[in-house]
Amino acid sequence: MRFSRRLRNQRVDTSVTLTHLSALSTLKQHGPMSPGELAGHERVQPPSMTRVVVALEGMGLLTRSPHPTDGRQVVIDLTPEAVALLSAEAQAREAWLTGELAGLTDEERTILREASTIMEKLAGR
Known part of the structure; x- marks a missing residue:
């Protein structure tokens, strides 16, 4: 967790919150969508996403x-x-x-590589 x-x-x-960045990243990954669809991807209620969308639009980061x-x-x-942000x-x-x-160290990097392979395997289950 600390990592x-x-x-x-x-x-x-830092004026763009982590919630805002998450919504922007979802749009980058999945493309244009309705605010309701974005709320579903982000697993938040539509009214919460509406507030995020209004804020991001006000910052010039979203278009409707x-x-x-x-x-x-x-x-x-x-x-x-x-996109630049x-x-x-x-x-x-x-x-x-x-x-x-x-x-x-080289040994630590090898262990980290092996651990990441295992984590990817677990995430795929």
Whole structure:
């Protein structure tokens, strides 16, 4: 747990919360979708996601467009600024992790590689 907390804290823009980053990352991974679909992916209630979407739109990180088949809904998507932010955040975490890994011995890196293979196997179950 401490490791994941430290990794998450390697931040570029702390005005964007981890909840916001998670929503942006989901949109990057899955593409444009309705706020309700995003709420489902993020496992939060739609009203909570509405607040996140409004905040991100206010920061210039999301756009809204009419849903192509349902006039009652909208589709949200990332702006170029959001894509750049996600890239910068990933680069910051990668730089920190690279530095941390450099401090390990060859034996420790081998153990870590083996452990990650086992963790991937467990995650696939």
